[in-house]
Amino acid sequence: MTPQSSQELRAATRTTTIGFVNLGCSKNQVDSEVMLGALAKDGFELTADPARAEVVIINTCGFIEEAKQESINAIIEHGKLKKNGTCKVLIAAGCLSQRYQGELLKELPELDGVVGTGDTGRIAEICRTLLGPGRKTRRVWASPPPYLYDELTPRLRLGKMHSAYVKIAEGCNRNCAFCAIPIMRGKQRSRPIESIVAEARTLAAEGVKEINLISQDTINYGVDLGVRHGLVSLLRELVTVNGLRWIRPFYLYPQQVTDELIDLYAGEEKITKYIDMPFQHINDAVLKRMHRLGNNAHITTLVDRLRTRIPGLSFRTAFIVGFPGETKAAFTELKRWLTDMEFDRVGVFLYSDEEGTSAVELGRKIDRTVMEARRDELLALQETISLKKSRQKIGSTIEVMVEGVSEETDLLLAARHEGQAPEIDGVVYLNDGTADPGSFVKAEITDAAAYDLVGRIVG
Numbered sequence: 001m002t003p004q005s006s007q008e009l010r011a012a013t014r015t016t017t018i019g020f021v022n023l024g025c026s027k028n029q030v031d032s033e034v035m036l037g038a039l040a041k042d043g044f045e046l047t048a049d050p051a052r053a054e055v056v057i058i059n060t061c062g063f064i065e066e067a068k069q070e071s072i073n074a075i076i077e078h079g080k081l082k083k084n085g086t087c088k089v090l091i092a093a094g095c096l097s098q099r100y101q102g103e104l105l106k107e108l109p110e111l112d113g114v115v116g117t118g119d120t121g122r123i124a125e126i127c128r129t130l131l132g133p134g135r136k137t138r139r140v141w142a143s144p145p146p147y148l149y150d151e152l153t154p155r156l157r158l159g160k161m162h163s164a165y166v167k168i169a170e171g172c173n174r175n176c177a178f179c180a181i182p183i184m185r186g187k188q189r190s191r192p193i194e195s196i197v198a199e200a201r202t203l204a205a206e207g208v209k210e211i212n213l214i215s216q217d218t219i220n221y222g223v224d225l226g227v228r229h230g231l232v233s234l235l236r237e238l239v240t241v242n243g244l245r246w247i248r249p250f251y252l253y254p255q256q257v258t259d260e261l262i263d264l265y266a267g268e269e270k271i272t273k274y275i276d277m278p279f280q281h282i283n284d285a286v287l288k289r290m291h292r293l294g295n296n297a298h299i300t301t302l303v304d305r306l307r308t309r310i311p312g313l314s315f316r317t318a319f320i321v322g323f324p325g326e327t328k329a330a331f332t333e334l335k336r337w338l339t340d341m342e343f344d345r346v347g348v349f350l351y352s353d354e355e356g357t358s359a360v361e362l363g364r365k366i367d368r369t370v371m372e373a374r375r376d377e378l379l380a381l382q383e384t385i386s387l388k389k390s391r392q393k394i395g396s397t398i399e400v401m402v403e404g405v406s407e408e409t410d411l412l413l414a415a416r417h418e419g420q421a422p423e424i425d426g427v428v429y430l431n432d433g434t435a436d437p438g439s440f441v442k443a444e445i446t447d448a449a450a451y452d453l454v455g456r457i458v459g
């Protein structure tokens with residue numbers, strides 16, 4: 001059987017429809033958008049309904065137990081389309097694929113291809129190979145994860161057209177004891193500042209008002225390029241991009257937060273007065289066992305410094321409960337600290353044993369029911385704090401960016417204020433006045449729930 005030339009392969013498979021399922025974090029969403037861009041550019045037809053697709057791609061997450069299970073369920077669910085649908089080829093891409101490679105193929109017979117994070121850029125070619133006539137084998141593509149898109153990479157953006165994620169780096173050089181991300185995403189690789197600024201200019205020209213800067217370790221941006229204080233240099237460039245209104249960095253590690261960076265946050269209108277900084281815990285012994293730099297005193301001082309120097313700051317953080325050795329006293333300390341610090345938003349995750357991480361070897365594992373009880377207790381506590389802080393906004397007039405008609409009802413518009421990141425921090429429901437998506441208006445806040453506000457447009 002003579003191998004088909006790429007032209008013949010292309011001709012034979014041109015109008016194939018592809019369905020795509022995007023799971024996991026915003027970094028995975030950017031990978032999905034890059035894959036969709038490559039597939040569209042290569043002539044595949046994209047459908048929002050996987051049941052109509054001949055190829056279904058699941059972009060998976062492999063971070064923690066719950067996320068892994070969600071990805072496996074999605075693969076099994078869409079695998080059924082091969083029996084009673086049009087699906088001929090089922091592909092798993094993303095972190096779970098990078099992490100488990102051949103094992104995933106063995107465990108899930110419905111899969112035809114497993115594509116790791118290092119091969120995101122080759123998705124169109126991989127689809128053609130798997131669709132190629134006479135294809136016998138199921139295959140794994142798992143090159144080591146050097147893949148990083150740039151400003152010229154075709155990208156089909158998901159989500160709101162006035163807000164975009166911009167991945168500034170990939171991978172992480174740290175070794176937090178619970179974290180498998182370095183296994184799936186490799187060492188830190190930063191995109192050059194010029195590439196990120198060029199992409200931001202293109203996005204602004206497309207009408208994007210808000211760019212969300214994402215990576216695993218944003219505070220360390222540029223370190224692998226030999227750029228000192230890379231995030232400061234990058235932000236200084238990005239604030240010069242016309243048309244952008246909000247620049248929002250995510251995932252700041254609580255180290256290397258320089259006065260220069262704080263002054264930039266405080267002094268530059270375009271940089272949102274919003275800090276996203278996962279602390280993971282606050283008890284010194286737990287932080288040490290987690291291989292996290294810093295301790296209670298350092299982190300508390302850092303929060304105070306940020307709040308004092310950046311007026312009107314909204315603060316999001318995240319914690320892991322149930323880390324091996326987390327005593328009742330350590331958890332109580334965390335609860336007390338949360339009560340004192342009053343953050344605006346807090347995410348709480350259950351510790352899960354992730355093979356390949358150093359925490360797996362640790363003793364004094366915490367029972368799952370205890371973990372869940374601690375998570376629920378922290379979330380309930382945080383809800384009372386968030387409600388108190390939200391209610392303090394009633395009667396104030398604040399600037400918001402309109403997202404469009406709310407998902408709840410078309411009687412309301414949904415918007416966000418500067419302290420609300422997309423998808424994770426709640427919205428401002430506007431019940432009086434009209435405005436276009438992506439526009440900035442003044443809203444008078446008339447009511448508040450823990451995570452959402454209600455208001456009316458006043459100008």
Ligand code: SF4
Nearest residue numbers: 172174176179181216
């Ligand atoms: S900083 Fe720690 S938690 Fe974050 S990606 Fe790196 S290793 Fe994982």
